[in-house]
Amino acid sequence: xxxxxxxxAKVAKLARLDLSDDKIELFxxxxxxxxxxxxxxxxxxxxxxxxxxxxxxxxxVLRADETRKDYSRDEVLSNAPEQDGQFFIVPRIV
Amino acid sequence: MSDIHCMTLTEIASKLQARExxxxxxxxxxxxxIQSTEPKVKALLSVQAEVALEQARAMDEAGPDPxxxxxxxxxxxxxxxxxxxxxxxxxxxxxxxxxxFYDATAVERLRNAGAVLLGKANMDExxxxxxxxxSAFQRTTNPWDIDRVPGGSSGGSGATVAACQCYGAxxxxxxxxxxxxxxxxxxxxxxxxxxxxxxxxxxxxxxxLDQMGPMTRSVEDSARILQAIAGHDPKDSTSxxxxxxxxxxxxxxxxxxxxxIGMPEEYWGEGLAPEVEKACRAAIAKAEELGAATVPVxxxxxxxxxxxxxxxxxxxxxSNLSRFDGVRYGYRNKEADELVDMYTRSRTEGxxxxxQRRIIMxxxxxxxxxxxxxxxxxxxxxxxxxxxxxxxFTQCDLIAGPVCPTTAFRIGEKADPLQMYLxxxxxxxxxxxxxxxxSLPVGLGESSQMPVGLQLMGLAFSExxxxxxxxALERALxxxxxxxx
Numbered sequence: 189x190x191x192x193x194x195x196x197a198k199v200a201k202l203a204r205l206d207l208s209d210d211k212i213e214l215f216x217x218x219x220x221x222x223x224x225x226x227x228x229x230x231x232x233x234x235x236x237x238x239x240x241x242x243x244x245x246x247x248x249v250l251r252a253d254e255t256r257k258d259y260s261r262d263e264v265l266s267n268a269p270e271q272d273g274q275f276f277i278v279p280r281i282v
Numbered sequence: 283m284s285d286i287h288c289m290t291l292t293e294i295a296s297k298l299q300a301r302e303x304x305x306x307x308x309x310x311x312x313x314x315x316i317q318s319t320e321p322k323v324k325a326l327l328s329v330q331a332e333v334a335l336e337q338a339r340a341m342d343e344a345g346p347d348p349x350x351x352x353x354x355x356x357x358x359x360x361x362x363x364x365x366x367x368x369x370x371x372x373x374x375x376x377x378x379x380x381x382x383f384y385d386a387t388a389v390e391r392l393r394n395a396g397a398v399l400l401g402k403a404n405m406d407e408x409x410x411x412x413x414x415x416x417s418a419f420q421r422t423t424n425p426w427d428i429d430r431v432p433g434g435s436s437g438g439s440g441a442t443v444a445a446c447q448c449y450g451a452x453x454x455x456x457x458x459x460x461x462x463x464x465x466x467x468x469x470x471x472x473x474x475x476x477x478x479x480x481x482x483x484x485x486x487x488x489x490x491l492d493q494m495g496p497m498t499r500s501v502e503d504s505a506r507i508l509q510a511i512a513g514h515d516p517k518d519s520t521s522x523x524x525x526x527x528x529x530x531x532x533x534x535x536x537x538x539x540x541x542x543i544g545m546p547e548e549y550w551g552e553g554l555a556p557e558v559e560k561a562c563r564a565a566i567a568k569a570e571e572l573g574a575a576t577v578p579v580x581x582x583x584x585x586x587x588x589x590x591x592x593x594x595x596x597x598x599x600x601s602n603l604s605r606f607d608g609v610r611y612g613y614r615n616k617e618a619d620e621l622v623d624m625y626t627r628s629r630t631e632g633x634x635x636x637x638q639r640r641i642i643m644x645x646x647x648x649x650x651x652x653x654x655x656x657x658x659x660x661x662x663x664x665x666x667x668x669x670x671x672x673x674x675f676t677q678c679d680l681i682a683g684p685v686c687p688t689t690a691f692r693i694g695e696k697a698d699p700l701q702m703y704l705x706x707x708x709x710x711x712x713x714x715x716x717x718x719x720x721s722l723p724v725g726l727g728e729s730s731q732m733p734v735g736l737q738l739m740g741l742a743f744s745e746x747x748x749x750x751x752x753x754a755l756e757r758a759l760x761x762x763x764x765x766x767x
Contacts, residue, residue, distance in 0.1 A: 196642060203600060203645040204607070204625045205638055219643055221700050226589040229659050232666070239661030240668060242490040242520065243476040243716020243742075249519040263383035269614035276609055281621045 190223040191216055287315045288764050291355055291449040291503035298354035299346045305338040305354035309398055312356045316400075316447045319767045322428055324420045325441035327361050328369050329401035337398055350396030352510055358442045358451040361402035362409055363389055363494065364483040368399075372485050373407040373417040373435075376606050376613045376632030386483020387518070388452065388494055388511040395510040400448055403438030407634045408603065409459055409487045411435050412705050413696065416636045421693060424466060425765040426732055430690040433463030439497045440467035445767055450498040450507050454484055456491045457591055458685070458709025464497055464721035465685035465735025468762055470752070471497045472504045475742045476716035477522035479508075480515030488598040489520075491591075491713040501722070501753040505529035508745065524743055532750030539573035541751055542678040548584035549683030549708055557727030561734035562684045565724035568758050569682075569751075579674040579681060583667045584711060590667065591710040592703055593647050593660035599637075600644025606632065639699060668715040671739075680751060681739040683708055685721045689732035708737060718745050722752045723762045733762070 196216040200207050207215065261274070270277040286294070286308070297303045313331050320326060334356065347353050364370050364382035371377045385393070392399065406416035414422045414437025422437045424430040425445040432441040436453030440463030443451050453460040455473035464471025472495045479494050486492060496507035509530065514523040543566065550559065570576060608614035608628030615627035633641070647656035674681060686705060696702045712719045721735035736755075740748045 191646070195646075199642050199646045199649065200638075201626075202649070203604075203641045204622070204629050205633070205641065206626050206630045207638070211635075211638075215639060215642065218639065218699050219646070221698075222592070222643065222703075225700060226593055226656065229586055229589050229593075229663055232583075232586065232663060234659060234662035234666070237662040237665050239658055240665035241661050243668070244520045244522060247519065251516065259383060264610075266383055267380055267611035269608055269612075269616075278609055279619050279621050279624050 189220055191219050287311050288446040289449070290500045291498055291506060292500060294449050295352060295355050295506070299348065301346060305341045305398065306335065308354060309334050309338040309356050309400070312400060312448055319445045319447060322423060322767065323425055323441050323445045324422050325403055325438040325445060325447065326358065326401045327371055327373070327404050327419055327438070330368055330399065334398050334400050347396060350394075351506060352392065353396030355397050355450070356400045356448045357392060357397045358400050358403050358439060358448045359389060360405055360436050360439050360451065360453050362405060362454050362485050363452060364485070365389055365399065365402065369402065370485070371419070373405040373419065374633065374637070375418045376629070377611070378613065380611055384483065387480035387515045389483060391511050403436070403442055403451055405438055406435035407637050408485070408599070409435040409454055409456055410599070410636050410640055412458065412462055412702055413691070414438060414463070415693065416634060418634050423693070424690045424732070425767060426468065426690070430692055430732065431466065433466030433690060435459040436497065437463045440464055440469060440471070443467070443469050443497050443499060444765060446764065450496055450503050452494055452507070452511070453497045454492055454494045455713065456488045457595060457713050458706050460495050460497060461685045461709050461719060461721040461735065461737060462706070465723070466690035466733065468723045468733030468765070469497055469499055470501055470504045470720065470722060471495070472508060472720040472745070473712065473718060474508060474512065474745060475718045477520055478718070478743065478745070479511050480513070480518040480521045482515055482517040486602040488595040489602060490598060491595060493713075501749055501756050502530070502533055504720070505533060505749045527746050529746055529749055532746050533753045535750055535754050537573045538569055538751060538754055541574040541680070543569060543574050543576045544579035544674050544678030544681040545576050546579050546581040546584070546674065546681060546683055548581050553687050553707075554684060555688045555727070557729045558684050558686070558688060558734050561725045561727055562736045565736045565755060565759060566682060569755055572754060572758055577677050579677055581670050581674060581711065583663065583670050584707070586663050587667060587711040587714065588703055588707060590660045590663045591706070591714055593656050594664065594714070596640045596644035597648050597657050598644070600641045600648065603637065603641055636699065664714045667711050671711070671715045671717060675741050679740070680748060683737050685709060685735035685737040689727045689730045689734060712739055717742055718748060720748060720752060722756060724759060725762070
């Protein structure tokens with residue numbers, strides 16, 4: 189088995205997801221099938237191959253460092269679950 | 283003019299410009315069609331009827347603008363593209379009440395070209411799926427057979443165009459999400475070269491793979507929409523500053539002399555449904571009749587493409603979707619009294635199963651100890667896949683194959699996630715390589731009586747040539763019927 193239910197639970201926690209035991213069981217079986225399938229890449233020798241992370245390679249796009257005001261604060265806050273007209277409000281952090 | 287809603291975009295645009303029909307009349311006829319067909323098709327998540335009618339009346343008042351090629355033409359957008367002051371859900375509970383305050387660049391360009399935007403189309407949640415069954419809101423059906431899926435993830439866009447609810451739609455394609463629904467619904471779907479159309483306002487799934495494009499009832503319609511949306515955008519650092527050619531210039535040719543079509547053996551062999559092979563081969567025979575030559579080519583890494591694709595797409599998804607945390611937009615669990623708990627409960631309650639699966643998988647392949655074995659390895663194979671295409675294109679102008687191994691399958695038929703991933707076998711390599719491709723309807727499969735799409739693939743920025751070949755083929759093939767609704 190490539191991925192155990194415990195590992196699924198651990199990775200889920202890292203991704204800020206809280207799965208029920210049933211779902212952990214279901215996912216670990218499905219993810220195990222998927223990972224086994226992905227193992228076929230191991231058949232290929234890629235030791236000399238440079239990774240390709242994006243079809244648009246070697247681009248560093250620069251622009252002038254100028255401030256712009258594209259959106260108003262009201263707009264930016266308009267979808268916040270909780271805000272006070274100035275800030276996004278979140279529950280206590282510590 | 284009883285069949286006005288089933289005209290092509292090209293036809294209706296010219297009638298609107300000539301004032302043979304009013305914008306209000308055309309918009310109202312689309313809204314009527316939506317009302318009569320939507321209970322069966324369920325293609326749309328929201329319709330902006332009042333806004334569209336108001337805009338239509340104002341346009342009629344002002345009169346046609348010859349500088350606006352889509353003047354008065356009603357279109358639909360996949361609900362993954364942000365629309366100012368109109369809901370954008372991405373098919374997810376987590377964005378159920380999200381109303382963006384800005385337009386995606388392509389949406390802005392469609393507006394500037396004169397289009398009337400009718401509403402937003404259903405989709406697999408965050409574009410993760412191949413059948414639109416992963417939408418959090420509704421099951422879109424295939425207008426050809428309501429027991430079958432429309433394909434995905436742009437299934438709502440495919441179905442709304444096939445059902446003649448509008449004159450064209452935008453979809454997005456990360457691993458086939460324009461081409462598969464176009465194939466299943468019997469319409470034309472074009473995935474442009476990566477970088478051709480700005481991704482600003484396209485809610486990211488796999489940023490190095492995503493690209494949006496037109497879904498239409500004809501090749502010429504596709505060219506017209508691409509013309510409007512293509513071009514460099516400073517707001518997207520991966521949009522490429524390459525001149526936008528005239529996509530209509532090459533249309534209308536009567537033969538295909540001098541065109542060489544590559545036939546990859548990996549796309550034409552085992553695993554292909556006989557009815558799909560037969561319809562696609564008939565289309566290739568027609569291309570040969572028109573003077574095209576065919577040559578066998580090899581895409582020898584095809585067998586590795588699905589594994590490569592899903593590793594990369596899930597890795598990028600897990601990173602992109604970390605932004606949904608209940609702070610700045612989207613769903614928040616209001617009971618959590620501590621920050622991390624709020625993140626966790628909001629995400630757990632807001633995301634559906636397939637999205638959660640991909641986030642977990644993506645987090646796993648990027649985690650320390652597995653990064654080299656999975657993510658880096660996949661990125662290396664990705665280069666091999668692109669080099670495969672480079673080599674093949676030294677022998678041919680275009681590559682042709684089926685879009686999908688089968689026609690549209692039945693709703694609920696593919697319950698296992700891995701089985702669903704495997705149907706993407708012919709579409710995903712192109713996204714890994716960043717190249718353009720399209721689905722052209724070539725008729726109905728003889729056993730299922732469902733549409734079959736032929737896929738054309740080309741070199742980067744070869745859309746003009748591809749559209750010109752597809753257009754010649756479309757005119758030479760028997761006209762695609764319209765599904766009875």
